[in-house]
Amino acid sequence: MAFTYFFRDLQTLEVIIEHILPSLRGRRNIDIWSAGCAMGQEPYTIALLLKENMGPMIFRNVKIYASDIDHSNLFSTIIETGSYPEEELKRMPKEYFTRYFSPDPKKPGNLIIAEEIRKRLIFQRHDLLTLRPVRDQLALISCKNVLLHFTEEERVKVIRMFYDSLVDGGYLLTEQTQKMPPELSHLFEQVVSHAQVFKKVPGR
Numbered sequence: 001m002a003f004t005y006f007f008r009d010l011q012t013l014e015v016i017i018e019h020i021l022p023s024l025r026g027r028r029n030i031d032i033w034s035a036g037c038a039m040g041q042e043p044y045t046i047a048l049l050l051k052e053n054m055g056p057m058i059f060r061n062v063k064i065y066a067s068d069i070d071h072s073n074l075f076s077t078i079i080e081t082g083s084y085p086e087e088e089l090k091r092m093p094k095e096y097f098t099r100y101f102s103p104d105p106k107k108p109g110n111l112i113i114a115e116e117i118r119k120r121l122i123f124q125r126h127d128l129l130t131l132r133p134v135r136d137q138l139a140l141i142s143c144k145n146v147l148l149h150f151t152e153e154e155r156v157k158v159i160r161m162f163y164d165s166l167v168d169g170g171y172l173l174t175e176q177t178q179k180m181p182p183e184l185s186h187l188f189e190q191v192v193s194h195a196q197v198f199k200k201v202p203g204r
């Protein structure tokens, strides 16, 4: 259930750089929620992308709330340590690999993500079906490969909760195969046709 990897779904990651990053310009707080984050590969990928592409924007203003139901109760330690087997990191573009990872002195064969990146993530165990967001006024929510485990009714409630916890004009990302339920389509505009990236329409 927690299968994932760094830099998954490059098409959507490109939309973050081209469409979402420019909208974050001038914000003092850039709060992001990676909902159903598994062992941190998705929120760390977002943190790395922002760090590399923010230009004059201040990376220290970014906070990524990474949450997962985490039945194993292991994700917190993995995410806080930021240590991953080198094998798992090979798919990532080389420049990220060389710039932000160094050998883990405590675990041969593992690499640790740089502290400046680690500091931007806050992990919490959280069940999306409680319908309580980790916080409000979020600039971006990424919830990928999680909603497919829910019933249609649960999906609708969770996406409605995401809508309520985004800032006006904030963004929601889902995986390519996850379509917006028709009864919620008035809440969001789809940003591009080739990725499931939705912009909140205010006041709905």
Ligand SMILES: C[S@@+](CC[C@H](N)C(=O)[O-])C[C@H]1O[C@@H](n2cnc3c(N)ncnc32)[C@H](O)[C@@H]1O
Residues within 6 Å of the ligand: 001, 002, 003, 004, 005, 008, 035, 036, 037, 038, 039, 042, 067, 068, 069, 070, 071, 126, 127, 128, 129, 143, 144, 145, 146, 149
């Ligand atoms: C396949 S992983 C997706 C990881 C990452 N988002 C991605 O797309 O690469 C699905 C994750 O959803 C989490 N999950 C399942 N049900 C959940 C729930 N009710 N609340 C929060 N997380 C949940 C699982 O624990 C698992 O880590």
